[in-house]
Amino acid sequence: MPFLMSVLVLGCIYMVLAAGFVIIYKSSRVLNFSYTDMAVMLAYLAFTIVGLIPGPPVVALLMVLLISFFLGLLIYWLFIKRMAGQPIFSIIILTVAIGIVIQSINTLIWHGDTETIPLGWRAYYTLPGKTVISGTDIVIMLATLVFFGGLLIFYKYSKTGWQMRATAENILLAAQRGINIYAVTALSWGIGIFATALAAILLGSHSAVSPNMGHIAIRAFAVALVGGLDSIGGSIFAAFIVAAAELGACTYVNPRLADAIPFMIMLVVLLVRPWGLFGTEEEVERI
């Protein structure tokens, strides 16, 4: 039971991380490699702002989420939009480069210290079956639920959500119908970085804020690919698979497998079903 509980919590974090990635990919077809470093930066930012603003940490954390949204818009307008028409290779390298610039900013400002983000709820509850659940775990699960619920409602029922789905499906036709594809793509970058910030805060309160967070965050690549790069629902399922495999290998086989297991799963999935378990088949260009 404790094992299942930790799989659930880790799965939730992976899910949000992968969502940040899939949302951006869906609308702009860019894999955002900068995003592990971005997660580290946003987690440190959350730590600093929580320290600066008195009162309950919720206010400060909401502020961080808002900042991250605008950061996403800024990155899109500054870099990604200019790269339109360049080969996909260059755009990927650009995100890698943005990532390493952010990484060095992190080191310069926060010096690689280890911190935690306090959520202000340090209680432990014992469930039947001797499973201990902490307040942080409950917050993580609730936040994940609220985030995905909000995303679902936004995509399904709002006009902008429709436009975003239309753009993801066929960008040319969407532009033809008068949708401002630049605004929509910028918005998806905003939401994507927002999700990254949320995941970073959850991860930072679950374990610790440190440069090593990037090693955990990078596993969300594997989650996104296993689930299918264009399927948010798929990443929910894949998050649990990856989390279970990783924690299982950690607990029962060898702790140092943790870095490799998600990528081994990803490799197998890429070889068998390149478009992921739930992705669209036409998505992968084939010969």
Add this chain to the structure above:
Amino acid sequence: MKHAGKSPYLKTSYAKDMVIEAFDTPFRKKSTVLGLIVWGLFPFIAGNYSIHIVNLIAIAAIGALALNLLCGNAGLLSLGHAGFMASGAFTTAILSVNFGMPIWVVLPAAGLVGALFGFVAGLPSLRLKGMYLGLSTLAIHYVIVYIFSEYQFYGKFGFGIPIKDPQIGPLTLSSDRTWYFILCFLVWLVGIFIKNLLRSRPGRAWVAIHNRDIAAEVIGIHIGYYKVLAFVVATSITAMAGGLYAYYTNVATIDEYSFSMTISYLAMIIVGGMGSVLGSLMGAFLITSLPFMLMYFIDYFEITGLIKDYFFAIQTGLFGMVIIFFLLVEPLGLSEIWRRIRVYFQLWPFRLRPLQVTKR
């Protein structure tokens, strides 16, 4: 045909057109001779430290040439470069330490192991393209790093596996000066090899696949074979570069072959110019010497405090900014700038070129 042979730009036979010439124009003749003299005298004039830097540049150049072959010419994105280098370095370590094999057995063996990993990495390329391929090579990077970190951990090697200086016959490769000549020769060899490879059947097939894979298949190129071949050739050269690096630094440690190493190699080929042999060399020179130049400036101006304490962070940040700058401003890299300068002087006093070379 009256002026045949007079102008160095006029090629009168196919065989003459195929030769890679360093001596075809008077200017090239002079600069080649001058370059060779400078190259030969350099290790006897410069200090050990500068020779050491040049050696590092040479090893990086071999790796960059291989990566550029894969990414720039064949158009297959690889994010597992550090992993392939690690496979070469650790093969070198295992064979030379545990089995005491000489360098001329170890290096080809390292190439073979690299080719094997490259074959595995290339298999997904039969079905995947672009970023999917990049991610699968990234996955292979993590698998390779895992395997060798286990080896390093269980072998109780701590910070790395120490490797003795290799011997070729009576010659021990220990001093920087000896390495300088060997490494420069190897760079020249690999450069010529790749240049020739690009003009022969595989090279043309790669360019065709890069430009339009469906059209390439229609004209009878076996896409799968050539894609895997590109991986095998590039990774075996990469692994040999990794082996050389392990021999040169006398240690193989897994911490060195992290993802940031891959990034610095990608920076080399982007800054230098994708798909250009000269570009790989220029990129390797700039990116490898950048930290040393930075270090020199810091020492010279006696800068202390934040910049010195977080030197590594500033260095990687600078890499990132250089990559972003080149991607946004000059995507074809230094070799394109060099080409423009050359064309400017060739045409002077005219400004317009008679033939516009189309950009890829």
